[in-house]
Amino acid sequence: xxxxxxxxxxxAWRRFDCSKSPLHLEATLRxxxxxxxxxxxxxxWWGTIESVGVALWQPDGEPYGDLYxxxxxEPDLWEVVEDYLQLRTDLESLYCRxxxxxxxxxxxxxxxxxxxxxxxxxxxxxxxxxxATTNTVTKIERSVRYLAERYGARICTGLDKPATLFAFPSVxxxxxxxxxxxxxxxxxxxxxxxxxxxQKLLQKPQGWLxxxxxxxxxxxxxxxxxxPGVGPKVADCVCLFALDKWxxxxxxxxxxxxxxxxxxxxxxxxxxxxxxYKAVAEAFRERFGPMAGWAQQTLxxxxxxxxxxxxxxxxxxxxx
DNA sequence: GTTGGACCTGCTGAC
DNA sequence: CCGCCCAGGTCCAAC
Numbered sequence: 001x002x003x004x005x006x007x008x009x010x011x012a013w014r015r016f017d018c019s020k021s022p023l024h025l026e027a028t029l030r031x032x033x034x035x036x037x038x039x040x041x042x043x044x045w046w047g048t049i050e051s052v053g054v055a056l057w058q059p060d061g062e063p064y065g066d067l068y069x070x071x072x073x074e075p076d077l078w079e080v081v082e083d084y085l086q087l088r089t090d091l092e093s094l095y096c097r098x099x100x101x102x103x104x105x106x107x108x109x110x111x112x113x114x115x116x117x118x119x120x121x122x123x124x125x126x127x128x129x130x131x132a133t134t135n136t137v138t139k140i141e142r143s144v145r146y147l148a149e150r151y152g153a154r155i156c157t158g159l160d161k162p163a164t165l166f167a168f169p170s171v172x173x174x175x176x177x178x179x180x181x182x183x184x185x186x187x188x189x190x191x192x193x194x195x196x197x198x199q200k201l202l203q204k205p206q207g208w209l210x211x212x213x214x215x216x217x218x219x220x221x222x223x224x225x226x227x228p229g230v231g232p233k234v235a236d237c238v239c240l241f242a243l244d245k246w247x248x249x250x251x252x253x254x255x256x257x258x259x260x261x262x263x264x265x266x267x268x269x270x271x272x273x274x275x276x277y278k279a280v281a282e283a284f285r286e287r288f289g290p291m292a293g294w295a296q297q298t299l300x301x302x303x304x305x306x307x308x309x310x311x312x313x314x315x316x317x318x319x320x
Numbered sequence: 321g322t323t324g325g326a327c328c329t330g331c332t333g334a335c
Numbered sequence: 336c337c338g339c340c341c342a343g344g345t346c347c348a349a350c
Contacts, residue, residue, distance in 0.1 A: 032343060129343085132342095132343055133327090133343085133344035133345060134327075134328090134341080134342055134343090134345090135328095135342055135343075136331065136332085136342045136343090137342085137343075138330090138331065138332095138342095139329070139331070139342080140342095140343085142330095143329095183328070186328085186329065186330085187328080187329090188327075188328025189327045189329095190327090190328075191328085193345090228345090229344090229345065229346090230345085231345045231346080232344090232345095234344075234345085250343075251343095252343035252344080253342090253343070255343080271324095273321070273322060273323085274321080274322095275322090300343075304343070
């Protein structure tokens, strides 16, 4: 293992070579698919996967470079990290296929090479996206963090840094949450969704949600719609980001705009109805195949402009 | 099938 | 500096 000579050397880093399996860490963790990752002043990303605390670091931010990682409190849980980041998924062949299908977008796929769809714990994913309706990414992050810090268990890292990590709360803790408390904790009108969804989930057999990983996409999507606050878009987010349904294409206002502009110009100006939702998602699947959701995530990142830093950059100019 | 309105908050850009 | 619009939608009621 290469020597690492910064403050970070206090962490017993492990190294993974991404030269054959690119990872754009910042884009992956800040694409609005997962909401609790924080980067500290030294560029280290801190987060949790189930009850495991995780530190991730790409010294040069190079997608094809080295990824340094470690887990807490139990060290060296590589399977957990690899599974979450889906590092076994070969992206290069995907980019070829997508760029062939849509040459207009080839540059975008290249620009954000290594942006991966995560494989998230289903419960956290479901509750996080309950919060996504008419909301901003910044505020979603703060809302989900509030849930974790208020109702979740502390994870010990054995270091004085980072700011404390919290496991995502249990369903039973959320089912017993106080609605007024949640409303005040940035959840607003979505507060009852959290509580009712948690209560409904408690009535299911143990492991029911996770078991949706083993059923077909249509069945999983349908099953999620029964929860209050879950419509087609949120259901697709959970399918794609937590339930291995890589053909799921969450159609939000950005993806809708892009999809109509590029693929379905005759729908220009029409509002997003369930029928058009399906049409756009289907258009993605026709072009990008059974991993259309992965293409969607890169295009969302580009279209929503999440990659722009807070500092002034050239304003909204479209590259595609 | 589609449309319109309400819904909690607080960050953000345009005047 | 203030007020307004808006933000990764969903639900409900009314055509």
